[in-house]
Amino acid sequence: MFEKKAGAYVIDLLKQWQVNHIYGMPGDSINEFMEELRKEEAIRFIQIRHEETGALAAAAYSKLTGQIGVCMSIAGPGAVHLQNGLYDAKKDKVPVLAIVGQVSSEVVGTDNFQELKLESMFEQVAVYNRRVQTAEQLPDMLNQAIRTAYAENGPAVLIVSDDLFSTKIKYEKPMTSASYSQPKIRAAAEDLKKAAELIEAAKKPVILAGKGAKGSVAEVLMFAEEIKAPVIASFPSKGLIPDEHPNHMGHLGQLGTEPAKEVMKEADLLILAGTAYPYRDYLPNDAPAIQIDIDPAVIGKYYPVTIGIASELDPVMAWLIENIEPKQEDFLKKYQEKRDKWNQQLQQGMEKETEQLQPQQVIAEVQDILEPGAVVSLDVGSVTLWSARFLKLTDQKLVVSAWIATMGCGLPGAIAGKLAYPEKQVIALIGDGGFSMGMQDFVTAVKYDLPIIIVIMNNQKIQLIETEQEEMGNKPTNIELANIDFAAFAEACGGLGYTARNRQELKDVLEKAKVSNKAAVIDAYVEDIDFETL
Incomplete structure (x- = not known):
């Protein structure tokens, strides 16, 4: 394999990861990489006026598409400006890659112009936070960074001295590939059976759906219709559950509606579907709860759940729909009437x-x-x-x-x-x-x-x-x-x-x-x- 610049390998791998644009501002510690981007038509460089905008845009792109958003900055002040957007990606759990320049490799550690301890600065925000030591490492570390961002749903930071991008290398024996295998997480049979028993016993079940319902909205709504349950959407999931769906009561909390607040307090079973809703005061005082989430770490994090189901929503909803008898809709009708009156008041305010x-x-x-x-x-x-x-x-x-x-x-x-x-x-x-x-x-x-x-x-x-x-x-x-x-x-x-x-x-x-x-x-x-x- 012939030699080419490490930065050229980075471009090739970014294309394999289906990256088609990068947000950034050119500068003296990423100019060698900018030269490689200049030659590439498949990746669009979006020149922003402030690096915070770039990081926030990268996070928003990931939230909208599910694909990794990419931003870049120079060392020092540019890197500092990225922080807010990267924290946004971390807290909202979306994959972002930040390629951060550093002073030339031969002067790292000498307190050179614009040099900061970038690894320390990004330690809390990043799910992957590494400085590339040699040009030969760069391609594999890039793959590792992106894969970790996808696997852990957060920002990955790759710190690279600009001279490494222009160093010619032979990438003969790759350690990694530009691919990520999405795990399929399925529920334990005993958890499903216990959940079904709770649902069968409930007379006033309420579903609180979150961002984790993305891709499973139809199934969640079919389940809600089957058990005649009011549905409340967490605000970050607004737009996933259609606002006009007959079971939808609106949002909860400071941003919410009175029908949602009231129905939650009357619930005798809380079903948390793809959400770790954090505001305890708006949840039932002591109702039993079922929480379904692909992340076991958030199950029971903000509410003492009775049954935790670590799984994707689709198969859980499908199993429950198949195995639970339809319920009466008296409870649902009561709150549909309240919701309709609420919406009429809102409409009057708008008109x-x-x-x-x-x-x-x-x-x-x-x-x-x-x-x-x-x-x-x-x-x-x-x-x-x-x-x-x-x-x-x-x-x-x-x-x-x-x-x-x-x-x-x-x-x-x-x-x-x-x-x-x-x-x-x-x-x-x-x-x-x-x-x-x-x-x-x-x-x-x-x-x-x-x-x-x-x-x-x-x-x-x-x-x-x-x-x-x-x-x-x-x-x-x-x-x-x-x-x-x-x-x-x-x-x-x-x-x-x-x-x-x-x-x-x-x-x-x-x-x-x-x-x-x-x-x-x-x-x-x-x-x-x-x-x-x-």
């Missing part, structure tokens, strides 16, 4: 006319232009609360920073959504606080001709923090935000910018943005109203 825009009206107008199969990228803040309650999804995909809940995730999620699904509509719902945290990368969407629609709920404050301060009995402080003309900013970036101060203006500009085929920002000035008043 009412006011002089100034209100947040729920923004959601209603976005809903009107939302296409089947669209991607909705949601930021963190009061916009999350409004969207959780009022936004109805059927077959659309939603992406959000769930567990670490970082503001500023909405724009990177939209960029990733458009790269993942170029033919799909992509809309981001963001607060003015969240957008201003990383707004510089709107120009990235413009540069790469990504026609995303950014809808900003602009109330010129950090409203969720204001609410939290008030709930603690404190006087709100430092929550006001200096206003930015986001529409003018979007135009300055080369995109489209619109301002809406009432409902009709919002209708008009949403239609314009929808057909523009350009990256657009809609600056929607919303009235400052209390979320709990609606």
Whole structure:
């Protein structure tokens, strides 16, 4: 086998892993790898303006597709900037690869310019965290990093001195291959039988479904219909369970609905399907529980389960459907009526006319232009609360920073959504606080001709923090935000910018943005109203 640069082998392997784009910013400790990327047409380099955007976008891409997202940075400051996005991937359990540059190998350890102890810095966040010592190791360590990211559902960090990428090697006896074997996890027969006994004995079973239901939604809903059980979806799984399904009661907790809260407290059996829901106060006081999850470590982590089933959902649901008698639906009907009344109240709030825009009206107008199969990228803040309650999804995909809940995730999620699904509509719902945290990368969407629609709920404050301060009995402080003309900013970036101060203006500009085929920002000035008043 002839010699070629180690970086060229990295490109070959990334293609074998079906990586088609990388988020990053060039710099002096990854420039040799940039040269290899320059020669390769199959892998698109997306130049972002801040490495945090790149890491958050890589995590969002993985959440949306199930494929590994890839980002890269230089040593020192670039590596530091990756941390937030990598923690997002870790906490939301998705595979991401970060290729991180380091100072030249001959000066590592001498406290050289921009040198940091990167292995120590990434130790907590990474499921794989290694510095490549020699160019010969690089291809196999890359395979190991990606495989570990898939196996452990988290970020893998590969630290490489840039000179190693340009070193010629003979990759004659590979230790590894560019492949990952997904395990098939099946339930123990005795666990299934015990679960069936609990279900047969229950008169008020409730299903709480989470992200683990992805790929098993039809089976979960068939099971729910069979046992006449209300279904509650954890918020990170919004969009998996259609909001309009007759068994669906909405979400639980601060982001949830009253019917979901009430039905959970009345449950005499809790069935946790692909979720380790962490908020104990919203779960039953002492009801027996069945938890089904592919990760044994989370079974019983936040609720004292009676039966734990370590398995994929599909076979468990299929077995239970086959082996359990249908139930009466009195309990379900009671809460369907409550849910219908709740939804009527929400609809009234969305339809009412006011002089100034209100947040729920923004959601209603976005809903009107939302296409089947669209991607909705949601930021963190009061916009999350409004969207959780009022936004109805059927077959659309939603992406959000769930567990670490970082503001500023909405724009990177939209960029990733458009790269993942170029033919799909992509809309981001963001607060003015969240957008201003990383707004510089709107120009990235413009540069790469990504026609995303950014809808900003602009109330010129950090409203969720204001609410939290008030709930603690404190006087709100430092929550006001200096206003930015986001529409003018979007135009300055080369995109489209619109301002809406009432409902009709919002209708008009949403239609314009929808057909523009350009990256657009809609600056929607919303009235400052209390979320709990609606």
